[in-house]
Amino acid sequence: MTAPRSKGSAYMEWAKTRSQARFNLASSGVAELEAAELPFRLEDVELTGPSFYGYPPLQERLARKAGVEAECVVAATGTSMANYLALAAFLEPGDQALIEEPAYGPLVDAASYLGAEVRRFPRRAENSFAADPADVERALTPRTRAIVLSNLHNPSSALVENATLERIGDLARGVRARVIVDEVYLDALFERAPPSSFTLDPETFVVTSSLTKAYGLGGLRCGWVVADPASARRMWRLNDLFGVVPAHAAERLSILALDHLPKIAARAKALLDANRTTLQRFFDGRAELEVPRLQAGMIAFPRLRRGDVDALGAMLRDKYATTVVPGRFFGLSDHFRVSYGCLPATLAGGLEGLGAALDELR
Numbered sequence: 440m441t442a443p444r445s446k447g448s449a450y451m452e453w454a455k456t457r458s459q460a461r462f463n464l465a466s467s468g469v470a471e472l473e474a475a476e477l478p479f480r481l482e483d484v485e486l487t488g489p490s491f492y493g494y495p496p497l498q499e500r501l502a503r504k505a506g507v508e509a510e511c512v513v514a515a516t517g518t519s520m521a522n523y524l525a526l527a528a529f530l531e532p533g534d535q536a537l538i539e540e541p542a543y544g545p546l547v548d549a550a551s552y553l554g555a556e557v558r559r560f561p562r563r564a565e566n567s568f569a570a571d572p573a574d575v576e577r578a579l580t581p582r583t584r585a586i587v588l589s590n591l592h593n594p595s596s597a598l599v600e601n602a603t604l605e606r607i608g609d610l611a612r613g614v615r616a617r618v619i620v621d622e623v624y625l626d627a628l629f630e631r632a633p634p635s636s637f638t639l640d641p642e643t644f645v646v647t648s649s650l651t652k653a654y655g656l657g658g659l660r661c662g663w664v665v666a667d668p669a670s671a672r673r674m675w676r677l678n679d680l681f682g683v684v685p686a687h688a689a690e691r692l693s694i695l696a697l698d699h700l701p702k703i704a705a706r707a708k709a710l711l712d713a714n715r716t717t718l719q720r721f722f723d724g725r726a727e728l729e730v731p732r733l734q735a736g737m738i739a740f741p742r743l744r745r746g747d748v749d750a751l752g753a754m755l756r757d758k759y760a761t762t763v764v765p766g767r768f769f770g771l772s773d774h775f776r777v778s779y780g781c782l783p784a785t786l787a788g789g790l791e792g793l794g795a796a797l798d799e800l801r
């Protein structure tokens with residue numbers, strides 16, 4: 440029996456209604472930039488503009504950032520809509536989508552909503568959540584049309600090296616499937632970021648991203664897909680059914696942000712580097728947590744060796760005004776996700792609460 444189509448995201452509903460807290464270690468991006476931190480004048484913003492199949496000045500900047508021609512770029516409302524467009528372009532009802540597990544829930548729900556049969560390949564905790572092409576190969580079938588993974592991985596921040604992606608690309612080509620790589624966290628490697636997987640084979644790899652996570656610019660909703668030109672055109676046509684055209688004022692502000700990206704990136708990198716050191720020190724002193732050494736990104740996914748993660752989450756929220764994401768949203772109920780893109784004082788307060796709650800649960 441096939442599973443019923445998903446009509447929503449349990450994770451997203453939780454994130455919107457339950458994750459807010461004084462010490463919010465559940466939201467996954469870098470602390471939001473405020474408008475006052477962008478050097479913009481009112482003249483830089485307009486309400487209406489020629490945003491049909493992309494506003495040309497924004498298209499040009501996104502293409503330059505991705506190192507591709509503008510015809511490969513589909514602007515989208517966040518990585519969220521970018522993922523939806525990419526999945527919708529390659530999945531027909533009854534096709535198989537092969538998605539990493541654990542995964543960012545909306546990827547799975549969107550594929551299910553499109554009528555795809557969702558299969559999973561494991562990214563194993565005991566292997567630091569690496570993506571293993573052998574696992575992809577085992578789960579692949581002639582009906583697989585999309586292999587979907589995130590890089591860096593949500594929830595673990597594990598990096599998938601391009602050599603591994605090349606092997607996954609070979610497997611995809613063998614069954615005429617695409618590899619959709621959600622690279623929204625890849626920019627958080629900053630100068631260490633490898634070339635986007637799109638460059639490995641533009642006919643196989645389709646990439647999604649946005650300014651949301653690595654730059655603290657979630658409010659702009661500036662996302663995009665990078666795909667071969669024919670697929671990109673299909674996605675623009677699909678978008679005529681959904682967003683049709685974006686808010687032009689947001690496009691203007693996105694241009695401004697892209698023109699100042701090195702400075703915005705420097706702020707984000709400094710914040711993440713300092714917070715990563717703080718969080719690693721905390722993990723080093725907590726034998727009840729098992730977690731790979733922090734290397735990159737802004738989220739970590741520890742395992743609670745003994746005890747109940749939901750009880751921990753409830754105590755954290757009720758007693759310590761702190762939230763983390765319960766691992767059940769990723770299919771691993773003995774894990775939880777901690778975000779460290781927040782301001783240092785928020786991280787310090789949240790870790791104080793987490794330490795106290797872990798002590799009490801002993």
Ligand SMILES: Cc1ncc(COP(=O)(O)O)c(C=O)c1O
Pocket residue numbers: 467516517518519520543589593621623648649650651652657662
């Ligand atoms: C892997 C992944 N993709 C996409 C998104 C959504 O990104 P955006 O805010 O750009 O829509 C998130 C947000 O948490 C995410 O973790």
